[in-house]
Amino acid sequence: MASADVVLVFDERLFSIEAVQKAAYRFIHLFAMDMSLVNGSITCTLTPSQEHSPEGLQHYIDEFKKEVLDQHLRIKIKAETEDVRNLVLGIAFSNSGLLASE
Amino acid sequence: MSKFHSKEDYLPTEASYKLLPIKFERLNSDEYVLTNMSGEFTVIENADLDKVVNYKLVPEDQLYADLRSRQFIYEPNDKSPVQMLALKVRTKYSRLANFTNLHLFVVTLRCDHSCPYCQVSRQSEDKSSFDMTKEMADKGLDFVFRSPSPALKIEFQGGEPLLNFELVKYIVLEAKKRNESLGRDLAFVIATTLSLLTDEVLDFCKAHNIFLSSSLDGVEALHNANRPRAGKNSHQKFVEGLGKARLALGFDNVSALMTTTEQSLPQVKSIIDEYLRLGFNGIFLRPLSPYGFAIKTKKYRAYNTERWLEFYKEGLDYIIELNKAGVRFTEHYTSLILTKMLTSNDPGFVDLMNPSGAGIAAIVFNYDGGVYASDESRMLAEMGDDSFRLGHIEKNTYEEMMLSDKLLDALEDTFTLSVPMCSDCAFEPYCGAEPVYHHAVYGDSVARKPESEFCKRNMAIYKHLIELMRSDAETKQIFLGWANRC
Numbered sequence: 001m002a003s004a005d006v007v008l009v010f011d012e013r014l015f016s017i018e019a020v021q022k023a024a025y026r027f028i029h030l031f032a033m034d035m036s037l038v039n040g041s042i043t044c045t046l047t048p049s050q051e052h053s054p055e056g057l058q059h060y061i062d063e064f065k066k067e068v069l070d071q072h073l074r075i076k077i078k079a080e081t082e083d084v085r086n087l088v089l090g091i092a093f094s095n096s097g098l099l100a101s102e
Numbered sequence: 103m104s105k106f107h108s109k110e111d112y113l114p115t116e117a118s119y120k121l122l123p124i125k126f127e128r129l130n131s132d133e134y135v136l137t138n139m140s141g142e143f144t145v146i147e148n149a150d151l152d153k154v155v156n157y158k159l160v161p162e163d164q165l166y167a168d169l170r171s172r173q174f175i176y177e178p179n180d181k182s183p184v185q186m187l188a189l190k191v192r193t194k195y196s197r198l199a200n201f202t203n204l205h206l207f208v209v210t211l212r213c214d215h216s217c218p219y220c221q222v223s224r225q226s227e228d229k230s231s232f233d234m235t236k237e238m239a240d241k242g243l244d245f246v247f248r249s250p251s252p253a254l255k256i257e258f259q260g261g262e263p264l265l266n267f268e269l270v271k272y273i274v275l276e277a278k279k280r281n282e283s284l285g286r287d288l289a290f291v292i293a294t295t296l297s298l299l300t301d302e303v304l305d306f307c308k309a310h311n312i313f314l315s316s317s318l319d320g321v322e323a324l325h326n327a328n329r330p331r332a333g334k335n336s337h338q339k340f341v342e343g344l345g346k347a348r349l350a351l352g353f354d355n356v357s358a359l360m361t362t363t364e365q366s367l368p369q370v371k372s373i374i375d376e377y378l379r380l381g382f383n384g385i386f387l388r389p390l391s392p393y394g395f396a397i398k399t400k401k402y403r404a405y406n407t408e409r410w411l412e413f414y415k416e417g418l419d420y421i422i423e424l425n426k427a428g429v430r431f432t433e434h435y436t437s438l439i440l441t442k443m444l445t446s447n448d449p450g451f452v453d454l455m456n457p458s459g460a461g462i463a464a465i466v467f468n469y470d471g472g473v474y475a476s477d478e479s480r481m482l483a484e485m486g487d488d489s490f491r492l493g494h495i496e497k498n499t500y501e502e503m504m505l506s507d508k509l510l511d512a513l514e515d516t517f518t519l520s521v522p523m524c525s526d527c528a529f530e531p532y533c534g535a536e537p538v539y540h541h542a543v544y545g546d547s548v549a550r551k552p553e554s555e556f557c558k559r560n561m562a563i564y565k566h567l568i569e570l571m572r573s574d575a576e577t578k579q580i581f582l583g584w585a586n587r588c
Contacts, residue, residue, distance in 0.1 A: 022522075022526065025522055025552070027552065028552045029550070029552040029553045066128075070126070070128070071526075073126075073151065074126070076155060077124055077125075077155060080120075080121055081121050081122060081123040081124070084120075084184060085123040085139070087184055087188075088123070088187050088188045089188075090188075091188035092188040092189075092191040092192035093192065
């Protein structure tokens with residue numbers, strides 16, 4: 001028997017839906033997740049795929065919250081470095097003979 | 103007056119810095135690993151990650167200088183951080199332009215061994231059913247020389263390739279003849295148990311600079327249990343063959359690979375000692391692959407990833423101790439990963455390539471004319487799954503096979519920079535796409551990475567190596583030596 005569902009709520013002004021979705025993906029081996037957005041609150045219902053002790057379940061929930069924060073930062077970095085990332089790749093592969101027009 | 107400007111003269115003229123593309127993963131509860139686009143890494147405390155990303159670092163921080171010097175951050179007036187980073191990325195991906203280098207000819211499936219974990223071999227005298235023909239070999243060589251790679255390696259696989267040595271000779275001579283006008287850097291390898299070595303074979307190998315790649319699973323009892331053959335003397339045959347081959351071809355022209363079975367797990371030190379006793383300067387601690395007979399005989403499920411990692415870590419600890427005691431000895435998988443972590447070079451190991459090395463780094467011509475994207479692909483086919491069979495060497499053209507949806511879809515779908523989780527992973531620069539493994543185990547060439555044993559195993563290794571380097575300066579020196587081999 002699996003542990004009972006856990007409901008977590010994130011404020012949309014602080015965390016994006018994408019960050020929560022990406023965090024959920026990293027925990028796909030532990031939880032199935034339902035997600036809804038109501039009045040600026042992202043509500044996640046986590047359904048554990050197996051039975052955990054209360055301490056074990058709390059540990060995974062804490063890790064999930066940390067992961068949402070990590071994903072928030074990852075998205076921020078990705079957005080802020082998109083131009084320079086494309087520039088680096090452009091320089092790296094220019095004159096490489098890999099493009100048909102070269 | 104000082105000849106040098108003061109330290110303050112080198113402080114930034116503008117207050118703010120900018121981020122370069124960086125990724126991070128938790129190393130432990132207190133620290134993160136940060137990597138940049140070329141795979142250089144640094145470890146920072148949890149609180150520092152927030153400072154870095156939210157522009158709270160100040161030039162006086164040591165971390166500021168560290169991150170700036172290695173293209174994690176830059177200042178608007180810096181001259182060339184983007185060019186430096188691009189140069190490293192370009193070096194890392196430079197193998198791609200060369201395209202397929204390794205071409206495997208499975209000249210026969212017949213074998214004198216019947217290893218329970220073997221993926222493909224057959225105990226059979228029926229040559230017509232399990233041997234490659236000359237006509238197929240000719241077509242295979244046409245394919246080989248279509249590759250633009252300046253270096254071409256032809257590896258003979260089996261079964262036991264020496265059971266069809268006439269065809270090995272034919273391919274070597276024909277390849278060299280064709281290469282007279284083409285001038286490629288041509289190399290040959292025979293993957294053999296060494297049990298059927300003869301003077302004729304060795305003379306031919308010596309005359310044509312052929313390297314021998316063999317198998318050694320450990321001490322005699324373990325090796326013979328893993329690798330049964332008539333006479334129960336696989337280990338003895340290996341040792342005899344090794345001596346003869348080294349004498350004829352040169353000491354370093356024979357290598358050995360080991361496979362970890364359930365029986366290997368409690369004896370990693372004795373396995374390493376056996377490699378040392380026989381004069382090898384390294385070992386490749388390989389887990390079982392989920393293909394062929396290893397699945398049928400349930401060998402693959404005999405131990406899990408956690409147990410293999412214990413085996414690997416115990417072995418690596420022992421090897422580090424040996425190095426500290428003055429014995430030069432390498433764990434080869436670690437060495438491949440360290441090369442990716444500590445240099446801008448990519449060693450070109452197919453399992454750890456992105457895009458996947460399937461087809462574009464290595465390709466297989468099977469005994470029956472089937473062309474496969476990798477050695478694992480043909481093993482999968484022996485289980486009845488033709489997902490990575492690109493065509494038939496006598497019936498399909500180079501273009502039909504190399505531009506087939508089977509190959510291109512697998513490469514595109516599994517490209518780690520666009521796969522969920524991989525695309526955000528700090529260890530992505532060290533890792534590989536591995537479509538065939540994930541297809542074989544999960545029925546999906548991408549698969550869910552949180553459930554992937556490949557991901558679990560490699561993430562654990564990357565973190566372990568970083569922790570080892572941070573905890574002991576001498577270990578880091580040893581690892582730098584492994585990463586920077588000539």
